[in-house]
Amino acid sequence: MSVRVDLNISLDGFATTTDGTPDDPIGQDWMRLVAAYAATRTFRERVFGDTSGEGTTGVDDRYAAAYFEGIAAEVMGAGMFGLHTFPDDPDWRGWWGEEPPFRVPVFVLTHTPRADIEFENGTVFHFLSATPQEALDRATEAANGGDVRIGGGASTVREFLRAGLVDRLHVGITPMILGDGIRLWDDLRGLELTHDPHTETAESGVVHVTFSRRAT
């Protein structure tokens, strides 16, 4: 059992973008940040339900496939579920529609828990007010021997990294400079001393960096 993180970040280390507007809430920077990932065959099939077999099949797709492999539970921050955007709607079911790509129990960290939300594809959102360790314990139990992902956002991931709870951190670094947002790397000095880095470049230009906890 392993605790894993996968994030897309910019070359200057930002995991979020800041150019969203009411008319374009996601923003063009985000589309550029995740473009190579979204172009993979795995992402198109798994997230868009596109079974045509189209999409890239190189290094980026290998990481995209690994992203979904072996994950049996997920933990995410309230913002990633959307509670910061829609905090007052108790009936909101998240922004993934009726086919959330998780298909496993998802534990959403929030100070104001609400009732579970279940989907037919196996995704179940549980809401809990808990420390990172407590949330991980719940997710580990639910994963029943499978891997647990800390899904995001960046601040949540950083909390789990700082608490030493992450076994494998994979980032896809898009060679663009965002200049502002939430920095993934803050307060993580010396991560390479506890986690061995591995680097690899994809055909798209995206740099994949994986930090894996050293055997003790």
Added chain:
Amino acid sequence: MSVRVDLNISLDGFATTTDGTPDDPIGQDWMRLVAAYAATRTFRERVFGDTSGEGTTGVDDRYAAAYFEGIAAEVMGAGMFGLHTFPDDPDWRGWWGEEPPFRVPVFVLTHTPRADIEFENGTVFHFLSATPQEALDRATEAANGGDVRIGGGASTVREFLRAGLVDRLHVGITPMILGDGIRLWDDLRGLELTHDPHTETAESGVVHVTFSRRAT
């Protein structure tokens, strides 16, 4: 004629380290940051005068060789020459000894110019109080058709980048998290829109990213 920059930075974007002490002024972090570069055959020969032919000869060495290729003049900040460390000694000749690795005219930006310093290997340090554009004009003239390097430090490089004066920026990114220092990427949002990025991974794990000005 091209204006070029080469820097070693950490994964979190720092071009300087902060763990130096009076007993170890360079610090261990710096040694780790530049370890792969210092291990190349080109660096050993060019900077250490090691003609044994030892050293790595892979991707890192290809970039090290390109580093010295075609440069006919250099511009650097006062700190890189050492004026911040030895500001009161008018006889100080820099910290590269009697064989500075430049072998070309070097223009040192300082608010308190001093007399030129010449070395037998062709290195000549000129000291001037000037804007980035003015310094570049002087260096371009001295380069006589050859390339000009903006050598550093990181703040000086950033000034030239922000002024749009750099044609090619190459960074060797060592997969380590420094957590503090001078950030290269600050205030460079959208660099990838004016300069095309290219990424490549070395055997050492260092990621080489090159931004080249787009043809207009």
